[in-house]
Amino acid sequence: MHTFTVDYSTDRPDPRVLVNRSYFASSLPRLIPLCRIRGHKPVVDGYDSSYGNRERARWVACRRCGVRPEPQGHLDPDAWNIGQPYTGPFHPGQPTSETVRKELAARGLDEGIRQPGAWPPSPTGSLGAQLIIGRSPTYGAGFKVGNAGSEHVLAAHIGLGPIGALFLHTEQFGTVLQRRLNPTGYESRVVDVAFHHGSIWWSLWARRNEHRSSDPRWMNGSANIHPAHYLLGPRTNTVLDQTEKTAATVHMPDGTAYDVTVRLEKWQHGRRRGRKTTSWGLDWDCPAGIPVRNHSWKGDEALGGHLPFPDEAAGTPQWAEVACALIAESCARDRAHYNYRAPSAA
Structure with a gap:
């Protein structure tokens, strides 16, 4: 385990901010008791490009905890569907270095190296937090459930304006929840409530930083809560x-x-x-x-x-x-x- 802190107030001094510091703990062992007792549950993971090209990829991950074999594998997209249980072979003895595998493939010696390797014996993750005491830019609270490729699997925050704010995030921890709530695709989901400019703004299981015309009206919206808006008009x-x-x-x-x-x-x-x-x-x-x-x-x-x-x-x-x-x-x-x-x- 490795821990360290970063003091942001040295780069951005503000007399109205008493503390602005981040805390990190990395290489923490993940518990995943069910997978440790019963073994991992392999499933096909990957993506299909939504930008007009034919780029596609497939690999293997655990359905429960999200851990990937090392290497994760390179499966045929025409033979495997995302979410399908992986019943194919594993190749634990293959080289884990991507450079070595590419060199073997270039020489025609790639038999078996496109298959997933061994499961990591001791999966780890990281936790992070940022604490602000004093003026903060946010009024509100919310949390994020990441996608299959998110660096931060889960994240949450609460902002109290002049009092301060707290931001939390996990890396690898919480993958069990992420794979149940948002298992496919590469669009994180957020539930957020914020207050600014005399209005309340909300996002309810909405795509992070993205709005679509097909989204239901309840997913993103705002309402003016300033008393003068109703007494004196907009x-x-x-x-x-x-x-x-x-x-x-x-x-x-x-x-x-x-x-x-x-x-x-x-x-x-x-x-x-x-x-x-x-x-x-x-x-x-x-x-x-x-x-x-x-x-x-x-x-x-x-x-x-x-x-x-x-x-x-x-x-x-x-x-x-x-x-x-x-x-x-x-x-x-x-x-x-x-x-x-x-x-x-x-």
């Missing part, structure tokens, strides 16, 4: 007035200049009933783009955006100059954030 943001698009030039601190179009918008914020507030916003576009970062595939140019605009400058003839100064300041901050370096002259 919050709205409405454009009351806007200027025409105006051509202008943004001068960056490095001496470069970029042609842009700017437009002011007057917004009204508030609920259907009750007091409302107004603010001005700047909408700008730059077809050529203003470089703000160096990146090979994400792109390195700001093509436009929306910025808050000071109310006292909205009604003055110099509003376009103020807009250009705000755009230059925003892009300069982005350049500093991304550590932008201008390309050298040819």
